[in-house]
Amino acid sequence: MTATIERGSATAPVNTPASKKTPTPKKQGGFLTSSNGKKVVMAVTGAVMVSFLVLHMLGNLKIFFGRESFNEYAHWLRTLLEPFVPYRTVLTILEIGLVVSVVLHMWAAISLSRRAGKARPVKYVAKKSQANGYATHIMRWGGVTIALFVIWHLLDLTFGVVNPAGYNSSPADRMIDGFDPSRWWVTLVYVVAVVMVGLHLRHGVWSAFQTLGWANKDRNKALRATAGLLSIVLVLGFLVPPLAITFGVVK
Amino acid sequence: MNLTLRVWRQSGPTDKGRMVTYKVEDVSPDMSFLEMLDVLNEKLILEGDDPIAFDHDCREGICGMCGMVINGVAHGEQRATTTCQLHMRHFEDGAEITIEPWRAAPFPVVKDLVVDRSAFDRIIQAGGFVSVPAGSAPDAHSVPVRKEDADAAFDAATCIGCGACVAACPNGSASLFTAAKITHLSLLPQGQPERLSRAKAMVDQMDAEGFGGCTNTGECTAVCPKGIPLDTIARMNSDYLKANAK
Known part of the structure; x- marks a missing residue:
């Protein structure tokens, strides 16, 4: 059963290959090039996106007050601070902030995963997670899933490209036609995506607290509970309107 | 068996x-x-084979030399235990056991299961010390320290630098090790003058060594033979942020 192994030195000095010589600390770049700095970027941009999600969820719930109420809300968003600023100014600024956050979040995530990949060039033959592997499995691929969903979501309900009501329709029409019982599969995709967002946030929100250095032994329970509660509220708040439409409660 | x-x-x-x-x-x-x-190695030597090289020293769980990934878990599945303190009674007769070295680019394999952990030494050299006048030990009550701080600092100081955190981390991050060292010093009065510069220097060195970033998965603390808690990393992050805000 034993295999003959070529004899290597056991105690003699080891010749390290040139590429693996002691890394001289490179001239340190700025905060944003450090792994910690990138995590802070993820935490802060994540917070921007979570704030957006909370407002977006509250806006969606207007559909229960009727099409008029929903459309009025959509119109109000575009006329914020009018006539002080022209039509759609505030909304456009918010949209730019959101897009910048999404891009920076993705940049930091990609850059950190590349760094992680380089830190473990040789993989384990056997590797068993001891922390249930939740974050490891949900965050990166979950993020990709959410990004793909957002593209579909914009094409569907914002630009109306893949929506039966089309672009020249009211927001409420797009929403109600989009989740029509005949398009049950759209609702299904939506449910899966929203649950993915919830799973992403359950770790992400707590992780942001940790990254920003707010977590400690006394607060940890409360911070984890906050992250869990926020995820559950967002998932429920986002799932109720489309399910209500698909099941014919809202017409 | x-x-x-x-x-x-x-x-x-x-x-x-x-x-x-x-x-x-x-x-x-x-x-x-x-x-x-050791038993296997004696057999290998008798048969003229090269024995399996692995690091070990005290064999009582306090030196941090030993460490291998056993069945996919750093130091094996027994919690809060170094490899040397892991006993065969935890395995079934006839079991198949996979043994691998710590896997991380900053921990190059020297031979078989032995890896070079000098990267940890360089992180310590970057700031894991206090510049205080040395001399005989001061009276215990001359510098008051809160009991909670003393306990937390001591918990962090139990880190033996074995590298299991890096081995277990899906990102190959050394955050738990670095955070333990930073926490242990930053909770005590002697560590205050260099608190922020220390955090910056040590975190930057950790990056320079090629360790990955922390994603708070908690894999490290789960395998840590000393059970260093994850909130040490939050403390490191906080000190690092403050150091950069300056």
Whole structure:
């Protein structure tokens, strides 16, 4: 059963290959090039996106007050601070902030995963997670899933490209036609995506607290509970309107 | 007990390395994991083979030398235990056990299961010290320290630098090690003057060594033989942020 192994030195000095010589600390770049700095970027941009999600969820719930109420809300968003600023100014600024956050979040995530990949060039033959592997499995691929969903979501309900009501329709029409019982599969995709967002946030929100250095032994329970509660509220708040439409409660 | 081992064999840093299967017979359940490997090595030597190289020193769980990934878990599945304190009674007779070295680019394999952990030394050199006048130990009550702080600092100071955190981390991050060292000093009065510069220097060195970033998965603290808690990393992050805000 034993295999003959070529004899290597056991105690003699080891010749390290040139590429693996002691890394001289490179001239340190700025905060944003450090792994910690990138995590802070993820935490802060994540917070921007979570704030957006909370407002977006509250806006969606207007559909229960009727099409008029929903459309009025959509119109109000575009006329914020009018006539002080022209039509759609505030909304456009918010949209730019959101897009910048999404891009920076993705940049930091990609850059950190590349760094992680380089830190473990040789993989384990056997590797068993001891922390249930939740974050490891949900965050990166979950993020990709959410990004793909957002593209579909914009094409569907914002630009109306893949929506039966089309672009020249009211927001409420797009929403109600989009989740029509005949398009049950759209609702299904939506449910899966929203649950993915919830799973992403359950770790992400707590992780942001940790990254920003707010977590400690006394607060940890409360911070984890906050992250869990926020995820559950967002998932429920986002799932109720489309399910209500698909099941014919809202017409 | 009779066991089948699948062990990583690599004759030197430049060798490609591979998994090799060995049978070990008549293992006593009272043996430690390292003693079981000693038995195998004696057999290998008698047969003219090269014994499996692995790091070990005190064999009582306090030096931080030993460490290998056993069945996919750093130091094996027994919690809060170093490899040397892991006993064969936790394995089933006839079990197949996979043994690999710590896997991380900053921890290059020297031979078989031995990795070079000098990267940790360089992180310590970057700031893991206090610049205080040395001399005889001061009276215990001359510098008051809150009991909670003393306990937390001591908990962090129990880090033996074995590297299991890096081995277990899906990102190959050394955050738990670095955070333990930073926490242990930053909670005590002697550590205050250099608190922020220390955090910055040590975190930057950790990056320079090529360790990955922390994603708060908690894999590190789960395998840590000393149970260093994850909130040490939050403290490190906080100090690092403050150091950069300055």
